Amino acid sequence: MFSQFLSRVVIITSLIAPISCAALLGNNKSSEDSSSSLLSLLLLASAGSRSGNTAPVFSFSEGSLTPTSAIANYYGTGLTGYSANLTTSSVGPSNPTLIVQAEQNHAVASTYVDFQQSISGFFLTRNVSGSTSNQVGSMMHFYGRSPVNYTWNGSAGDSTPNPAATQNLTVAVIAPSNALSLTYRIVRSGIAATSEESSFTADSSTANFALRGMSKSWGSEKKLNVNLIFVSGCNPSGSESGISTAIDRMKTLYTQQTVRIRPVITSTTVSLAAAYLTLTSSAQNSTAVGSLGGLLAATASAQRTDALNIxxxxxxxxxxxxxxxxxxxxxxxxxxxxxxxxxxxxxxxxGTPGTAPNSSEQQLLGETMAHEGGHWLGLWHTVETNYGSSQNIWNRDAISETPFCQQTPVNLTNCDFTASNNSGARNVMFPAGQTGFNQPDLTGEQGWVLRRHPLVY
Ligand SMILES: [Zn+2]
Incomplete structure (x- = not known):
């Protein structure tokens, strides 16, 4: 089993089971201090000028600690969570976005690495991922204002935030073992939000939900480094020039007026053992050949630290x-x-495995690049495929413009209309795709999330 939240599947499949993911949003449980022994390093990811925006600017730090403060029944009856506070830098106008990732190599079933923050508000985006034991988690916290689930710099519900204020943010990591250390990483953006981003509000009035949020036009264009890594033998067209139509499709989706982020493409080819060409496991906690974690480790030398690596x-x-x-x-x-x-x-x-993709297949390929890139940059699926029956808040995204299709099943056919409960299939972040079914839409609010990622400059 793996997290469907991370993936995109062809429409014909129904093999993906949901993960259990409690208390996704608005989790305001208190956490307690715990002692920590941390090794931290700090580096600036770019020598570029902050004002020039010629490259991403962010700080990166990592360390390890052991969570010790017990929270009884955190993961369910008899499943204790252990908390440790991370001292993170503040977020504010100059450093508007914070990402925290943590890993613990526990082996406790039905648990995961989780986060809590000590200020009022919500995590806009947070993830528990991995395979059987959910050993990797991440979250992104925004400084900004929004009518829904972003961060206020006053108390929750404050509709008139002061854009000059700074939030002191404490993030607690919760993990299921107090006998194992965990590794954490913290990334803080170093490029101030534009005034347009700081004052952004979501579209709540467009009657046609398939068009809601689609009239936003950002006044400035930003950039994102995108590094393509082709594992040798992946496809006869496995090169930057070979998938130019797919790259153009991704550029079209990201440069549209609701987003206005221009991908800056680099590419490389790596030669690995043939077994790396096949993904057999979504496990991130493994370095085995065929696992997601193994592929990420094996391609490390080709990855860029200042780019979205595909x-x-x-x-x-x-x-x-x-x-x-x-x-x-x-x-x-x-x-x-x-x-x-x-x-x-x-x-x-x-249509025929192992062949060069035709034009429509490259269109789909480009949409997958944009879709998975959207996840990696912080976007959830608009709805998960089981939302129609459950309508649980953790089975949809946390933003307000994207429609939440409530049909059963949630699929391209049932969700290609205009009402709040039957639209959204044309969104890039819809959980399924199909050759010949164009999915061009990203809303202004989705653009807001993408534009706030520390890699975007
Ligand atoms: Zn997905």
Whole structure:
């Protein structure tokens, strides 16, 4: 079983089971201090000027500690969580976004690495991921204002935040073992939000939900480094020039007016043992050949620490998998971690596996690149495929403009209309895709999330 939240599947598959993911949003349980022994380093990810925005600017630090403060029944009856506070830098106008990722190699079933923050508000994006034991977690915290689930710099519900204020943020990591240390990483953006981003409010009035949020036009264009890593043998067209139509499709999706982020592409090819061409496990806690973690480790030397790393392989055995991100959100600043990139699978996009993709297959390939890239940069699926029956808040994204299709099942056919409960299939972050079914939409609010990622400059 793996987290469907991380992946994109072809429409014909229904093999993906949901993970249990309690208390996704608005979790305000208190946490207690715990002693920590940490090894921390700090580096600036770019020599570029903060004002010039010629490259991403962010700080990266990592360390380890052992969580000790017990929270009884945190993961369910008899399943104790152990908490440790991370001292994080403040977020504010100059440093508007914070990402925290943590790993613990525990073996406790039905648990995960989790986070809590000590100020009022919500995590806009947070992820528990991994395979059987959910050993990797990540979250992204924004400074800003929004009518819904972003961060206020006053108390929750404050509708008139002061944009000059700074929030002192404490993040607690919760993990199921107090006998094992955990590794954590913290990334803080170093480029101030634009005034337009600071004052952004979501569209709540467009009657046609398929168009809601689509009229936003950002006044400035930003950039994002995108590093394509082709594992040798992935496809006859496995090169930057070979998938130019797919790259153009991703650029079209990210540069549209609601987002206005221009991908700056680099590419490389790596030669690995042939077994790396097939993804057989979504496990991030493994370095085994065929696992997601193994692929991320094996391609470390080709990864860039200042880019979205997209790794292209040939096929998979998980079941209809078009692509997979190593987190919602991933972690920039260090190569080879369990959250250092995303995977795209060639054969799943092809009518005939092993052949060069035709034009429509490249369109789908480009949409998968944008979709998994969206996950890695912090976007959830608009809805999960089981939202129609459950309508649980943790089975949809935390933003307000994207429609939440409530049909059963949630699929391209049932969700391609205009009402709040039957639209959204054309969104890039819809959980399924299909050759010939264009999915061009990202809303202004989704653009807001993407534009706030520390890699975007
Ligand atoms: Zn997905």
């Amino acid at each position: 790794i292209f392989i040939k096929n998979e055995t998980i079941g209809g998998l078009l692509g997979m991100s190593s987190g919602i959100v991933g972690i920039p600043g260090k190569a080879g971690t369990r959250s250092s990139g995303m995977v795209v699978v060639f054969d799943t996009h092809l």
